[in-house]
Amino acid sequence: MWKPVDGFDLEEAAMNAVISDKNTYVVAGPGAGKTELLAQRASYLLETNRCRYPRKILAISFKKDAAKNLAARVEKRCGKELGRRFVSLTYDAFAKGLLDRFYRALPKIYQLSCPTYDVIISNKDIISNQAEINSFRFLTLPLILMWAWIFLREVISAQCLSTFGGINSELEHRYGERCLVSSMAVQKLPLGTLNDDRLLWKAVFQVWQILLKESPRLTFQMISRLSEYLIRCNPLIRQCLILTYSHIFLDEFQDTTTIQYDLIKTCFHDSDCTFTAVGDYKQRIMLWAGADRDVFDKFETDFRAIKLQLIMNYRCAPKLIQIQSILTKKISGEIVNISSCDKWREEDGLCQIWNFDDYKQESDIVAKKIACWIKNENMKPQDICILVKQRPDKYSTQLIKSLGDFGIKSRNESLLQDLVAEELCKILLDIMTLIFFPKAGKEWIEVVDLLKRVRFIDFQDNEKIKLIEQELSNFLTPYKQDFLRISSSEEVEDVLANILNWIGQEELKNLFPQYKNNNYYKHLIKSIADHLWNNFTGDWMKTLEFIKGKDVIPIMTIHKSKGLEYDTVIFVGLEDSAFWNFKKQNEEDTCAFFVALSRAKRRVIFTFSKIRNTGRYGVLCCQDHSTIGSLYDMLEKAGVKNVTDFQNVSGR
């Protein structure tokens, strides 16, 4: 009989979800082991061949690093060989992969004019990029001053709507830019009338045509709509998908948007694929990005899915679970009795609010405290996380300096988190590590394994594997000198390109189809080179460790912290200006607060500073917390202590 892997004990409902042959959705709070449940289920399905060879499991997450972490967990639980049949992607990568492979199968009117297209990250750039192009046509004098350009841009941007694909002035008058861009992916394709508004439909259609046909540029939402359309129009492609994947996992299901749900439904509804979705209503923090409030109900109805609830919290200490229960009641009205795991004592867990006169005092004290913990509690920097609601640059610059004074490294993850999660980045960092430290065992195994896959070498063909190892060893030796001579980011890029040439760029792209888009591939190599060079301090090995996050305190937004966990979390700036939209999105911000609180295993500190440099150009602003008073009320109700006296903090 199959038993959970790696000595994990699963509560009854979790075990039922792991071995279920029905569509299920698991609703559970933070730290309940939802992600672990997916990893265990993957092991179960692969080890028992319930996921029948050669079919695979498709897991879909929101963030690149979440997809990567899940794949790593599965590989750890059931080994590399079986782990290859676990395909872990983000929603965006799944949709883009379909479009990139099958774009030719789209009906003519929605076909791309060429196979490569740029991805528009922000909706607002749908129009403003075009505005720039058009405006340059008007502004032929290169010497026009910058301020004039910024001013004109606003005006031109509005004008652009009328010139944009010949949209007439009536449309321009009737619909602002915002209305148009937010309507682009609202409907499934082909476009019909939007709320019977024929003119709006016409305008949206024209913008679609321009973005598809004239130097193609698409948002991920548009990519999802196109993928959904092409699957709907091509039953054979859908059949291929169904034959490839027998089981589908959906992580963080509470944040699924209607567009994403439509795509999944079109791909796999009424098939023999079995779904497992996991999520937590209280961690729904993507409403602003279109998360569908009814997604659990839709899923239950459409897929006749069975609901399972978990009651454990394996992550957090009991005192923190108590505080979370108070928030849970406020967010969902539920009174649930969550149990902690038995590694904790009843009194374990600490939550405090630290109050400061200004942000400099805050940085100074927080850095000292962290230095104390690292020294006295034997903690590693990566056991600690600094969270902010938004703009890590504004909220953490001073703190990074103060930590640096204690020799503690910290970094803003928003610049690196996604990049480091890229396969390409991992491959290059592994090879660079081997160049400087040929005995790095883990990296050696990873690179040899990659070469075996790229060169189609049987995993048991020891002779050929030896040859590959020799080839790798010969390749690495001269590169150390090349790196030591480097004096610019461009030169790093050249060396990286040489490494990739040696592996075989086309072969790599076949193995990782996400890199078939050449623009994206080149952009990635450039970003990796820039980050390596910008963080180079004279010692390449140290630079590599920094990029990998070794001995570095991560600083990130709450959104980036989803799914992650740390011994200690310090949330900087529990203040009105950080939660600037609290009145309008009270529910979502309260959920965000809940996510922040629940990332900590043992200790969570919230800071409040009376003065902070949050104004434009770093202008000092007085801070308040009356608007987010309900968050303070909850903490007070949970008995969380306010600390104002830091006299005895030494840090040394």
Ligand SMILES: Nc1ncnc2c1ncn2[C@@H]1O[C@H](COP(=O)(O)OP(=O)(O)OP(=O)(O)O)[C@@H](O)[C@H]1O
């Ligand atoms: N059955 C289990 N026994 C012991 N530890 C577990 C078990 N399941 C999960 N854990 C541990 O608990 C922690 C939280 O697990 P996991 O990340 O899977 O939770 P989650 O429900 O996905 O959390 P969140 O929604 O807050 O991101 C991890 O450190 C994981 O290794």
